[in-house]
Amino acid sequence: MKKRILTGDRPTGPLHLGHYVGSLQNRVRLQDEYDTYILIADIQALTDNFEHPETLAANVFEVTLDYLAVGLDPEKANFVVQSRVPELCELTIYFMNLVTVATLERNPTVKEEIKQRNFVRGVPVGFWSYPISQAADITIFKADLVPVGEDQLPMIEQAREIVRRFNRLYDKVLIEPRAMLGSVPRLPGTDGGAKMSKSLGNCIYLGDPPDAVRKRVMSMFTDPTRIHPTDPGHVEGNPVFTYHDVFNANKQEVEELKDRYRKGTVGDVEVKQRLYDALDGFLAPIRERRDHYRHNPQQVYEIIREGTAKGRAVAQATMEEVREAMKIAYRFD
């Protein structure tokens, strides 16, 4: 039997280049080899968008377009809408008994996200405890492998802890999953910040039209110590070169540009222009596929329905085993 992948995204908007190198690329590469389930985590998206639930419907569609655009093949990968698998909620509740408040409070990713969010009425329990619901996501599909970005490692660790606890306490029915990081677990934002983030406006989206990409690239941060194109510049830690390394397939051009940059014989504008050309070559086929599906929503809905039905069947089978293991599969007939 094929091993299984489970991973997912919160549908809070379209996906960007950071998602691509952090995780999407691995999913595409592995979909032939693994039985793949990709969760469109709309319930998790609600944990901090609960005041605007009306945004979810469009975002579920956008994220699915991105999946199809990057080459995830619905024949191989199942796109599963989280809210349509109510078994996930049941498993989350059972898992809550296996996690302490202290453990949740130590989760570094959640801590960081709480800091960024500035919840005025205090941190909602739903947000604070989402690692437990994510553990249910991962385990209900019996995933072996979870391709994610670096910031998700604490979630996988939490899931592994819960699995060990569950299997010891009840019966060995759950699989302890492994994380798999992307080639670039964290792509810097175009502003040179640690990562691309919608709220910071430092993203290039997979579906961006050429002029939007050009504008973002031409306004990218470079070497802050360099004032004139004739000044020797720094390549390391310079986001424009980080992007060249990741997206420019012409390695010789990249090496030449780096060399000239260090010597002060090339200006930022030329380096950015070449990056734009490379990115456009990378994004053009993605944009084309995205447009095709965007204009054929019925085809997309059908893909979502089928993927979700398959995912739900797996989840239901796992829950039978879970209830059996917990000795709560009572029957009253």
Ligand code: TRP
């Ligand atoms: N927390 C992930 C994110 O913010 C999304 C997610 C939800 C997920 N459930 C998952 C990722 C299960 C991997 C596995 O991007």
